[in-house]
Every structure is written in C-alpha cells, then in structure tokens.
Amino acid sequence: MSKGVLLVNLGSPDSTDPKDVKKYLDEFLMDERVIDLPYVLRALLVKGIILNTRPKKSAEAYSKIWWDEGSPLIVLSERLQDKIDSFTSVPIALAMRYGSMTIENGLEELHQKGVDEVLLIPLYPQFAMATVETIVVLAEKIRAEKYPQMSFTQMPPFYNHPDYIRVLSESIKESLEGKEYEHLLFSYHGVPKRHIRKSDITNGHCKMDGKCCATPSPAHQFCYSHQCKEVTRLVGEYLELEEGTYSTTFQSRLGFDPWLTPYTDRTIEKMGLGGTKKLAIATPAFVSDCLETLEEIAMEGEEIFHEVGGKEFHVIPCLNDREDWVKVLSRWIDEWAMQPVEATV
Incomplete structure (x- = not known):
C-alpha cells in the first residue's frame, strides 16, 4: 500500500x-x-x-x-x-x-x-x-x-504529547523573553457545556463541577475541558510557572447557552480592573493564527485591557510553521x- x-x-x-x-x-x-x-x-x-x-x-x-x-x-x-x-x-x-x-x-x-x-x-x-x-x-x-x-x-x-508540550512551552518562553508580565492567560476556544456531556463516554463523569477534569477517568479521552486544562497544567510545569501567575479561560462563545467558563473577555476586563497592568495571552487551541487569535484576542482583547487600565498586552503567536x-x-x-x-x- x-x-x-x-x-x-x-x-x-x-x-x-x-x-x-x-x-x-x-x-x-x-x-x-x-x-x-x-x-x-x-x-x-x-x-x-x-x-x-x-x-x-x-x-x-x-x-x-x-x-x-x-x-x-x-x-x-x-x-x-x-x-x-x-x-x-x-x-x-x-x-x-x-x-x-x-x-x-x-x-x-x-x-x-x-x-x-x-x-x-x-x-x-x-x-x-x-x-x-x-x-x-x-x-x-x-x-x-x-x-x-x-x-x-x-x-x-x-494535547499531552511531550513533544507538543515542549514546543508549545518553548514558543511561549521565546515570545515572552525580555518582556515583563504579571499573569499568563491560556485562552482556548469555547464550546457549549452540553458538548462536554455529549462526548462523555462514561455517561456520568463530566459534571463540570471544577473537580471532574482533575479526577482520572476514561471520559478524558474525549473531554475538551480536561484536555485544555491539562495543556495549561503541563506547560505550567514545563516553564516552572508559579501558582497563581497563570490560568485557563475560554473565548468565542455564541448564543445564550451555557459555555465553558471563565470567559476570556470578562477575565481580561476583571484583571485590568483589579490592577493587573501587564498581561500575556497564549491560545493553545489553535496551531495556526486566525481570526480568533489575530482579531478577537490581539485586537479586541487588547482594547478591553487598555480600556480598564491595563498597559502592556502580549499576545503569543500560535505554533504556525515554527x-x-x-x-x-x-x-x-x-x-x-x-x-x-x-x-x-
């Protein structure tokens, strides 16, 4: 063949x-x-x-x-x-x-x-x-x-392959080299919460209660929420980031149904209002920069941050053709x- x-x-x-x-x-x-x-x-x-x-x-x-x-x-x-x-x-x-x-x-x-x-x-x-x-x-x-x-x-x-985590982590490290930031936000494309439940092969593990994503289960093979949070955790370990200096959010929601939270735009606003002046954002749900990274994050996100008092807004490119x-x-x-x-x- x-x-x-x-x-x-x-x-x-x-x-x-x-x-x-x-x-x-x-x-x-x-x-x-x-x-x-x-x-x-x-x-x-x-x-x-x-x-x-x-x-x-x-x-x-x-x-x-x-x-x-x-x-x-x-x-x-x-x-x-x-x-x-x-x-x-x-x-x-x-x-x-x-x-x-x-x-x-x-x-x-x-x-x-x-x-x-x-x-x-x-x-x-x-x-x-x-x-x-x-x-x-x-x-x-x-x-x-x-x-x-x-x-x-x-x-x-x-999402959890050591090679991918290494390359993603190094790309973040290189992008932020020489730059000061107070918090690193990992923003993933959002999905409705019902999608998580529909993909649950155990028909009961995914409760979206803040605990199930961290509790080992066969459901994680098809759980988008777990896999996003696992990328954040593994990159945090690789880069030896201090607890509390990085977090996971979800962007691009559509309609009025409950989507995965916290929302990226509201988190950016909240952090700016809370006194954060220097924010960095990575978008690991994408391997190629696109509308959601170049416009929604790099333009709209930065505008939100500056409107509420933020000063420096660093957007980390996707892996693209590194x-x-x-x-x-x-x-x-x-x-x-x-x-x-x-x-x-």
Missing part, C-alpha cells in the same frame, strides 16, 4: 466580501456538530437570524487581519504543509473542514498520487465535537462513498509511515 497524509484545519472564507463570509458561515454553523440542534431549529437560528446579521460584522473583522496573500489561517497552513513536505518522504495534502479547500479535494489529490492509506491529521491539539469529530466523520463519509479502496489512520489529539513544530509533526508522520499497515478509522 502507498501511504500519504491529509492535514486538516478549520477553513476560511475565500475573501473578505460579505457574500463569501456568509457562504462560509452557512457551511460552518449548519454543521450539526457545531450547533447541535435539530435541523429545523438550527436552520431557523442560522439562516433566519445569524446569517442576516453576522456576515457583515465578520467580514469587517476578517478585513482587519487579512494578508496580501490571503487568509492568515490558509497561508500559515500552506507554509506548514510545504515545510513538512520537505522533511518527509510521503505525499502531504492539505484540506479545510469548511470552505473551498475541501476534504474531498485533499483526498482526491492523494488518490491521484496513488495513495491508498491515509494518515488523517486534524490540526487541533484537543478533541472536540466541533473540531476533530466533525473532520473524522466527514472524511470517513467521503472515503466510503468515493474512495472505498482507501484506509484511514487517525492521529489522536496530541521549525521545531514542523520537525515534530514530520517525525510523527515518518514514525507512522514506517509502521506495518494497520488501518483504523
């Missing part, structure tokens, strides 16, 4: 035109694993309300961070792909869960190269219904319908490529 790799990231509108943003948001928000309501209710919410108001605002936000080469997330993902390709001996394709760089196109690219065993790499450190699960489900659907001769091996979430991150991913790929064939989905 011939092996190849499909990297999959979130996706992006084709441009900052509100029409392109609306098309992208329609696909994204109508995903039943993003907004997990029955179809009729989801359609009423997304097509009847959100898509009538949000595209223009989102288009303005994208315009603030858009690069000459295009969407930062796409450009950075392509750079990552190119660098990995130069380090590995197997074909590397890139796809997005949403937008025009489809998973189907990525699989077709590998198929044209004779690949029939694919290592599927969702570019998310932590598991979530709205990220890893939706990628795997869609990829398997396409494989079964159009590429039945292919087999998949899925790379599991790597050389050490490229080498880690390349090594993981090579280790898989040298293994005997054993397909899993």
Whole structure:
C-alpha cells in the first residue's frame, strides 16, 4: 500500500466580501456538530437570524487581519504543509473542514498520487465535537462513498504529547523573553457545556463541577475541558510557572447557552480592573493564527485591557510553521509511515 497524509484545519472564507463570509458561515454553523440542534431549529437560528446579521460584522473583522496573500489561517497552513513536505518522504495534502479547500479535494489529490492509506491529521491539539469529530466523520463519509479502496489512520489529539508540550512551552518562553508580565492567560476556544456531556463516554463523569477534569477517568479521552486544562497544567510545569501567575479561560462563545467558563473577555476586563497592568495571552487551541487569535484576542482583547487600565498586552503567536513544530509533526508522520499497515478509522 502507498501511504500519504491529509492535514486538516478549520477553513476560511475565500475573501473578505460579505457574500463569501456568509457562504462560509452557512457551511460552518449548519454543521450539526457545531450547533447541535435539530435541523429545523438550527436552520431557523442560522439562516433566519445569524446569517442576516453576522456576515457583515465578520467580514469587517476578517478585513482587519487579512494578508496580501490571503487568509492568515490558509497561508500559515500552506507554509506548514510545504515545510513538512520537505522533511518527509510521503505525499502531504492539505484540506479545510469548511470552505473551498475541501476534504474531498485533499483526498482526491492523494488518490491521484496513488495513495491508498491515509494518515488523517486534524490540526487541533484537543478533541472536540466541533473540531476533530466533525473532520473524522466527514472524511470517513467521503472515503466510503468515493474512495472505498482507501484506509484511514487517525492521529489522536496530541494535547499531552511531550513533544507538543515542549514546543508549545518553548514558543511561549521565546515570545515572552525580555518582556515583563504579571499573569499568563491560556485562552482556548469555547464550546457549549452540553458538548462536554455529549462526548462523555462514561455517561456520568463530566459534571463540570471544577473537580471532574482533575479526577482520572476514561471520559478524558474525549473531554475538551480536561484536555485544555491539562495543556495549561503541563506547560505550567514545563516553564516552572508559579501558582497563581497563570490560568485557563475560554473565548468565542455564541448564543445564550451555557459555555465553558471563565470567559476570556470578562477575565481580561476583571484583571485590568483589579490592577493587573501587564498581561500575556497564549491560545493553545489553535496551531495556526486566525481570526480568533489575530482579531478577537490581539485586537479586541487588547482594547478591553487598555480600556480598564491595563498597559502592556502580549499576545503569543500560535505554533504556525515554527521549525521545531514542523520537525515534530514530520517525525510523527515518518514514525507512522514506517509502521506495518494497520488501518483504523
């Protein structure tokens, strides 16, 4: 069998035109694993309300961070792909869960190269219904319908892999070298609390009571909340951070349902009002800088901090195409490529 790799990231509108943003948001928000309501209710919410108001605002936000080469997330993902390709001996394709760089196109690219065993790499450190699960489900659907001769091996979430923790920690250390800060905030993309309960394979461990994430359980294999907090804990240990000088928050909530807390924006405001003058923020739910890091955190977050008296606001870049991150991913790929064939989905 011939092996190849499909990297999959979130996706992006084709441009900052509100029409392109609306098309992208329609696909994204109508995903039943993003907004997990029955179809009729989801359609009423997304097509009847959100898509009538949000595209223009989102288009303005994208315009603030858009690069000459295009969407930062796409450009950075392509750079990552190119660098990995130069380090590995197997074909590397890139796809997005949403937008025009489809998973189907990525699989077709590998198929044209004779690949029939694919290592599927969702570019998310932590598991979530709205990220890893939706990628795997869609990829398997396409494989079964159009590429039945292919087999998949899925790379599991790597949130606690020592290599990932080392690279993430070193990136934070380098970004803050020579800078003073009073607190390091780890901001992760939020999800509704019901997503955590739905992913609980024990059907009872996840109570979101502040204790279950720290209590060992098989549920942690699919618990986004635990995995985010574990990244914070492991990086704190690696960097020997003092207790109380760093914490975990969640950003980008949508709607009125209960989401994971504490919220990043409110925490930034609270810390500024509480006298914190120098704040640093890392965003380890993302491996590539995107709208949520470049606009929501680096622009909106900084504005909130300054409005309440904060002075210095340091945003740590995502791993993007750092050389050490490229080498880690390349090594993981090579280790898989040298293994005997054993397909899993």
